[in-house]
Amino acid sequence: MRFRELWDEIAPVGRDADSGGYLRYALTAPELRLREWFRAQADLRGMPVSEDGNGNLFAWWGEPDNGDPNTDGRVGTAAVLTGSHLDSVPHGGAYDGPLGVVSAFLAVDELRATGADPVRPVVVAAFVEEEGARFGVPCLGSRLLTGEIDPDRAAGLRDAAGVSFADALGARPAGADPALADRFAAFVELHVEQGRALVDAGAPVGVASAIWPHGRWRFELRGEGNHAGTTRMADRRDPMLTFAFTVLAANKEARLRGAHATVGRVAVEPNATNAVPSTVTCWLDARAATPETLRELVEAVHAKAAERARRDGTELTVTPESATPLVTFDGGLTDRLADLLAAPVLPTGAGHDAGVLAARLPTAMLFVRNPTGVSHSPAESATDDDCAAGVVALARVLEELACR
Ligand code: GLV
Ligand code: MN
Ligand code: MN
Numbered sequence: 001m002r003f004r005e006l007w008d009e010i011a012p013v014g015r016d017a018d019s020g021g022y023l024r025y026a027l028t029a030p031e032l033r034l035r036e037w038f039r040a041q042a043d044l045r046g047m048p049v050s051e052d053g054n055g056n057l058f059a060w061w062g063e064p065d066n067g068d069p070n071t072d073g074r075v076g077t078a079a080v081l082t083g084s085h086l087d088s089v090p091h092g093g094a095y096d097g098p099l100g101v102v103s104a105f106l107a108v109d110e111l112r113a114t115g116a117d118p119v120r121p122v123v124v125a126a127f128v129e130e131e132g133a134r135f136g137v138p139c140l141g142s143r144l145l146t147g148e149i150d151p152d153r154a155a156g157l158r159d160a161a162g163v164s165f166a167d168a169l170g171a172r173p174a175g176a177d178p179a180l181a182d183r184f185a186a187f188v189e190l191h192v193e194q195g196r197a198l199v200d201a202g203a204p205v206g207v208a209s210a211i212w213p214h215g216r217w218r219f220e221l222r223g224e225g226n227h228a229g230t231t232r233m234a235d236r237r238d239p240m241l242t243f244a245f246t247v248l249a250a251n252k253e254a255r256l257r258g259a260h261a262t263v264g265r266v267a268v269e270p271n272a273t274n275a276v277p278s279t280v281t282c283w284l285d286a287r288a289a290t291p292e293t294l295r296e297l298v299e300a301v302h303a304k305a306a307e308r309a310r311r312d313g314t315e316l317t318v319t320p321e322s323a324t325p326l327v328t329f330d331g332g333l334t335d336r337l338a339d340l341l342a343a344p345v346l347p348t349g350a351g352h353d354a355g356v357l358a359a360r361l362p363t364a365m366l367f368v369r370n371p372t373g374v375s376h377s378p379a380e381s382a383t384d385d386d387c388a389a390g391v392v393a394l395a396r397v398l399e400e401l402a403c404r
């Protein structure tokens with residue numbers, strides 16, 4: 001087991017010295033370095049790397065499939081897929097994403113050390129733009145691969161500097177792999193836990209049951225930019241007021257429903273201390289246990305923001321940017337892995353590529369305990385011992401799925 005050794009190789013990449021968090025946006029220099037590291041790790045293990053034309057990388061232990069159907073119309077032996085993502089949110093933690101990729105390579109080492117002889121290929125994946133931190137749509141790579149997003153729409157998504165996804169990728173994305181369900185028999189993503197359920201359960205590793213439905217909505221509030229010193233209070237059409245009220249409404253409506261609502265991103269025009277803003281754009285991230293609760297929550301926030309906009313003399317436009325339905329992981333697979341590992345089963349409010357792939361493949365997730373329970377923040381954590389336990393658990397799972 002070389003967890004710390006391997007972990008230290010990537011620890012400095014994209015780390016912001018001031019915050020201690022990571023700036024690993026998809027297809028920018030730090031993430032490209034991690035992709036090079038991924039290729040080098042695959043190379044060290046004699047695992048050929050294939051790309052899917054969407055920015056996702058796959059390292060193969062076992063015959064890489066060229067995707068050409070055999071005479072019976074199927075591609076070769078379906079592989080067991082594992083891995084996660086290498087990108088981060090702004091000033092994100094070290095573990096969200098890379099832990100799943102590092103653990104996957106180490107699980108391959110572990111299996112090989114025990115002389116395991118898989119009857120199915122084992123494939124380590126790194127999915128592109130999982131966080132949606134650069135182009136706005138989370139799980140962009142897995143959504144392209146499964147056909148959940150149109151390649152032309154994905155191609156035209158732009159980052160804050162106006163660079164399109166197609167330009168960052170160097171090509172129009174290839175889109176769905178029609179042979180996906182033949183190529184892969186199952187997907188298992190290992191991920192740091194993003195809450196404290198495993199701390200409470202006293203367990204280093206857990207198995208996911210479900211992902212709450214969630215989505216992102218862009219609220220654009222337009223008023224009248226004007227002078228802070230000369231515009232009488234009664235004469236203002238200030239979108240910042242509508243914004244402030246919207247944030248409070250989102251918090252209240254979420255609490256009322258046992259749901260989660262967050263406004264974590266805002267852009268102000270012209271963003272000057274001495275000007276009433278002309279436009280405030282903010283993004284609502286909303287999540288709930290059921291699709292009905294999520295819909296009610298977003299409708300309630302929208303209605304309250306619209307009512308407030310009327311009072312403030314501002315204009316409101318709400319645009320849905322991404323939606324992820326409720327994901328219930330394959331019950332048979334989840335139970336099998338929970339039994340195998342004697343691990344607790346828990347739901348999560350966080351989105352993952354596993355949630356997207358679950359629509360097409362038997363999919364499961366393993367979580368590794370996070371003592372702080374904090375994620376999407378530099379305070380995210382996991383002990384080396386728990387990470388090692390995660391690797392052992394993943395190796396057992398891969399053995400169960402690929403060697404029998
Ligand atoms: C991704 O990590 C998300 O759930 O926002
Ligand atoms: Mn993640
Ligand atoms: Mn994340």
Ligand code: MN
Pocket residue numbers: 130131350351352353
């Ligand atoms: Mn995620």
